[in-house]
Amino acid sequence: MSTPTTEYDSIRARLDDPETAIEDGHRKIEWAREHMPILHELRAEFERDQPLAGETVGMAMHVEAKTAALTELLAAGGAEVAITGCNPLSTHDDVSAALDAQEGITSYAERGVDDDAYYRAIEAVIGHEPTITVDDGMDMIAAIHQDYPDLIDTIVGGCEETTTGVHRLRAMDEDGELRYPVFAVNDTPMKRQFDNVHGTGEASLANIAMTTNLSYAGKTVVVAGYGDCGRGVAKKAKGQNAHVIVTEVDPRRALEAHMEGYEVTNMTDAASRGDVFITTTGNRDIITDDHFPEMKDGVVLANAGHFDVEVNLDQLEELAVETREAREGVKAYELADGRRINVLAEGRLVNLASPVALGHPVEIMDQSFGIQAVAVRELVENGDSYEAGVHDVPDALDREVAETKLDAEGISLDTLTDEQREYMGSWDHGT
């Protein structure tokens, strides 16, 4: 079939009291907007230049206040925008409703929907026949390629936000299956450093703390994976006086963690020593029934990677003699010997799916979304020049966003003199 025909209401039709929700959502978005100086700058430009006029942007993102600021910006730039969630637990219904109430924006995102409704919402967005896709986890790109390939001809390109999504897109690209250009927003220096390291690091730890009421000082925190997210979680946990153990499969990352002063070992060894386990790998089966039986009573397991497959909950369920909600957002699995293993947010992304979750910090998303916005603009302006496949965001765009941020912070840099440029470009100076 060429275009989805699914009937699916936008969020406002499904709420009991949409007016209050819109008001609450609007207030949340305003707070975000006020703390997003990069989007603030870009909005002035987008409103003036209307770079997205005539385009339709389909988004599958975590629908909360910061994403809303990006969504508004794209609409302000002239696009028609349709949006839904990229994780059933990360949507804020009030924000979704406040977006849906705006001219040029339709939102289908609803918190806590089942898998069927989740995918129907994605189809509803696709039904708008987007010319540009913006994904966080490539669910929309995948759905279009699998089910609505006829739409691909009119798609200029897409953006992908996450490590995991980019990883999977590259696999798809290698298989020759990716049929339009996609910017690996995740892979920009700005995104990797700030969103993955600082954003995931701070937000994951704060969410775990505020869900469990536990502290990090003196705790042994096991961080699975030492990519950008793992690096951030490990660094921030150490900064809260935890003892951090890192597990890895890659020798260079493992060595890097070791040289940073972390203890590095395998999960089998770490299982019996950790108090808190945080997975950041983007892979599956990181903590399994090889490990559960070794764990201490009362351990806390949380996922800061991507999908809910890093902790193998099926195996844990199998092992457990009883489960119960120990606290809001904490499910306790009791093993036969009475020990309890506490899983946060059903193994989903803890910084997005915990009961108090606010997602990534505002300023962090300002940087990521600044790149998204200029990448979307680039697709419209120069999309023709990109072949189908995964593309790095052009360096000049990434730098543009960094400069915008530094200006907003009032930070002054040195400037290369001509002599310095010449020196850096030369090779005939001696000792």
Add this chain to the structure above:
Amino acid sequence: MSTPTTEYDSIRARLDDPETAIEDGHRKIEWAREHMPILHELRAEFERDQPLAGETVGMAMHVEAKTAALTELLAAGGAEVAITGCNPLSTHDDVSAALDAQEGITSYAERGVDDDAYYRAIEAVIGHEPTITVDDGMDMIAAIHQDYPDLIDTIVGGCEETTTGVHRLRAMDEDGELRYPVFAVNDTPMKRQFDNVHGTGEASLANIAMTTNLSYAGKTVVVAGYGDCGRGVAKKAKGQNAHVIVTEVDPRRALEAHMEGYEVTNMTDAASRGDVFITTTGNRDIITDDHFPEMKDGVVLANAGHFDVEVNLDQLEELAVETREAREGVKAYELADGRRINVLAEGRLVNLASPVALGHPVEIMDQSFGIQAVAVRELVENGDSYEAGVHDVPDALDREVAETKLDAEGISLDTLTDEQREYMGSWDHGT
């Protein structure tokens, strides 16, 4: 008057659905209890030995799950316990109800009551004619001394939890006004290090982050005061990659902060540079109309000290042309030039009064409350040997609690040999 005659219902009578509240409260307390190994150990002993049999303990504490574990422990030790809050915004009604539902415990604590009801609840506790008082901020001790001095004859002694309370008790003691012995629980090495440094540090930052959705990386965080709490807040904020500025009035503390690598300056200078301000002084008027007009648009002010007087909100109100709730728990004051100053939790203790507040971390309070419990036991067993006034908790009790904790963590120490003891005690060894 010798005993309060106030009629004041316990919490269950004031709730719409006390049964659900009790159930919710019970579940919260169970989580706390499971993560408090010191209280766990002591409970076995208290249940067996009934050291508090015949005593009445009057408590004015933050009534939430961890305090409840202490309250239960005291009751398990044989005491009759009456409890109320020490801050109108820190009570969890469900926990209060769950306590009140237990044999031997009456709880008057209710969240959000006005000043009048707050003090009536304290009077209601005093109406139980406590033989031992346990305070967090000395409100109960003060009320007894001011209004019910006749009760003092039968009071064995008291415990005070906070820096500020101990400070005020010492002032009272110096004035010759303190008429029974009070243990300065706050001043034990265990309490100062763990509760003030780690507990206040981690909890304040997590609460601010989860109330505002802001991050610390790259932020300028101004910490007012470099006592134990300030030290913790500064250290943990640095550990989240903030740039930290410390303000102080004491030269040695200022020098200590300077030598630690923090920037140290006065508040007038810091006012224009900070993004987030956290007061930890226990004093009043730390941030005033000398400073508000210098601040950047969108700054966040939070209090991690004690009372809500550290930020002078009257003056801020005076300056503001408009105020509104920017987010739950965040009040925005808009100045005449459009700049906004965001105050968290009405200037009250952010880690106790923010909308997501859980109070100090569980394990931190396990340590503080372990000391409270053995201090209460000491008052019953040896109260006669203490004169009226502020007393340090005997060192042996503090060490007892440290050892209990290390045992629970499975940490093994070295042991001094006889030769080493002799060496340390001698003075005639040469170079």
Add this chain to the structure above:
Amino acid sequence: MSTPTTEYDSIRARLDDPETAIEDGHRKIEWAREHMPILHELRAEFERDQPLAGETVGMAMHVEAKTAALTELLAAGGAEVAITGCNPLSTHDDVSAALDAQEGITSYAERGVDDDAYYRAIEAVIGHEPTITVDDGMDMIAAIHQDYPDLIDTIVGGCEETTTGVHRLRAMDEDGELRYPVFAVNDTPMKRQFDNVHGTGEASLANIAMTTNLSYAGKTVVVAGYGDCGRGVAKKAKGQNAHVIVTEVDPRRALEAHMEGYEVTNMTDAASRGDVFITTTGNRDIITDDHFPEMKDGVVLANAGHFDVEVNLDQLEELAVETREAREGVKAYELADGRRINVLAEGRLVNLASPVALGHPVEIMDQSFGIQAVAVRELVENGDSYEAGVHDVPDALDREVAETKLDAEGISLDTLTDEQREYMGSWDHGT
């Protein structure tokens, strides 16, 4: 001319007491060798397989104990080796003599020689007609290209150790002037992370401390440049409780430093605030007479970049009314108003040219030199397959070295299961 005809004695001929020097040098090399597990492993392989048989390796490196361990390894692999220094102040004469005394090795390096002798020593090495060059700063590659181009035909390839050297080689490559393949050893993940970040960071700070007897706690340390070296210096200085200010010309690096919690500003602003200035840019004129007049009395200037041009000493000399040796390795420049500016190691690399300099830490160089060794082996084995120009070290070689190191440290990793590999390679999993 096609081959240098310079007469230049090897180091032993120039020492008063070569036997003692050889003995001292041998002891120094033995210490290094004992703490270089990667070279230890590779040596067993090289001795057995003789991969370099028939080759002549010309080296221009810092001639001290660690480099000696690499030199011995190359000789053990079957090569004839000729070596000289890459910085007149970094040579240890005893190590140079101990190398020269070994079968198959000739060393021309001598500490403190003048420019003329320095370049004559390079020519002497070139006179051996190397088939492989190993540089630290590309002086040998430059000399061959400029003065002995006829030799290029028989050169298989080269290795370059430093950021600055690689930078200049790329410039040369872009100009179409680089006529044989050169591995950018500096650019391997292993080298950048460990040598630049940890090695330069730790060694620079320790050398400054041990030359000046000053401490970092409470000091304001200005780090010019936030590349890998600057990152290391800044991180380690913060870890010693300094207040760190970073200066940069690149917006992304500046933003990264800002997000890490450092103060970022321009040198003009930093000049008046720093106590210690450390340049790490690889560029010239970082600190100039724009900045000297603003500096505090007694400031310390040190270079951890590459050449002695980062601090403009000509301008400083011009400004000074008097200069003297304030301590060994510290030259004090007195300005007209009496303020003194202290320059370490004549503005040369402080971790190599200070009076107590030992160069980079042993284990750090073990990693860098492990890569050098396998890169030289690769040139011999597969040199034909590389075109003239700058090449990245093949990833497999870099990983080989990381694995060797982890094995030596006894660190155990997790291993990807087939299911995990399949998952990471797939793109059709949903949420």
Add this chain to the structure above:
Amino acid sequence: MSTPTTEYDSIRARLDDPETAIEDGHRKIEWAREHMPILHELRAEFERDQPLAGETVGMAMHVEAKTAALTELLAAGGAEVAITGCNPLSTHDDVSAALDAQEGITSYAERGVDDDAYYRAIEAVIGHEPTITVDDGMDMIAAIHQDYPDLIDTIVGGCEETTTGVHRLRAMDEDGELRYPVFAVNDTPMKRQFDNVHGTGEASLANIAMTTNLSYAGKTVVVAGYGDCGRGVAKKAKGQNAHVIVTEVDPRRALEAHMEGYEVTNMTDAASRGDVFITTTGNRDIITDDHFPEMKDGVVLANAGHFDVEVNLDQLEELAVETREAREGVKAYELADGRRINVLAEGRLVNLASPVALGHPVEIMDQSFGIQAVAVRELVENGDSYEAGVHDVPDALDREVAETKLDAEGISLDTLTDEQREYMGSWDHGT
């Protein structure tokens, strides 16, 4: 005997070229003086007021440049000063000679003397019949009490610099054996924080690094003892990216280290895991033949405590099949199975006795010696009011020094208002 009659020449008589030594020593002292702003300020006052006129100060300190600045200050204040070393390996002969060449100062200190000469030098100082003693390790106080008790009548009082010395003095005091008042300079907040934590921490690590050429990144550093010195060493080692293990005998200190994020265990367990061991206990037999056989090949042992008894070298010698000087300042003990244990500086204080040792950093000693100076002044002015025994330095003096330092750094504090003072002194404010 009442006064020593030992004939012992001052240092100048024992040097081959005293004039060069004096010149070198003078230059070293000038560098120190220039970086000691507190002594600089006090010197102006002492020269003007001559508070020590008529007194004789006997000193047994580490005789190097910083101590010299204190010595000069005391002489400038009107005292006659006689000085010798407090550790045979920490004296700089040139500094000793430069002191001895000054009006009013006699120095007997000589590097590397044997035990007999060491104690004869102390006797030579005592021969000056000091009215005030200044000790670093209480050797002089002990000698006076044991051998020259008749002198005690004319002694006004003394100062003791070290943790260990104060500990032993307190033991002596408890035995009723201490017969004149001694200020526990070590116990002032200023000294404990800055000298012990920052000074010992930074200097020990830099000396170990510059003696061994090893780095800390990725190393396992075992710190024995978590008093102020251990705390500093652990913190700074972590700040260089080491993995730190702490051993302790005291439960509260152990718990504090645990809560800081360090691994805490006993030495038996740590022995097999450490790469570098640093003792900071002030006790004996911390590392013994219980531990040597468990250690890894090539480990480094260093002492940052006080005496050379923390590592039991007799037992190590016993175990070793061979010993040799592996590097300058490093003695390698080879065990029967070929493993080597490297001991730095003969087990003496590594920051004072390593081959490159400069002692504590200049600014750190400025603070400690500022307190020494005002404490000596206090003894002269108010010595009568102190009974025999160990005394804390009056708080006002400690604060005076802190304020002097802050002024010198240009750091501005807040000032308590009258309302704030009243608030802090009151106890009747409510919530």
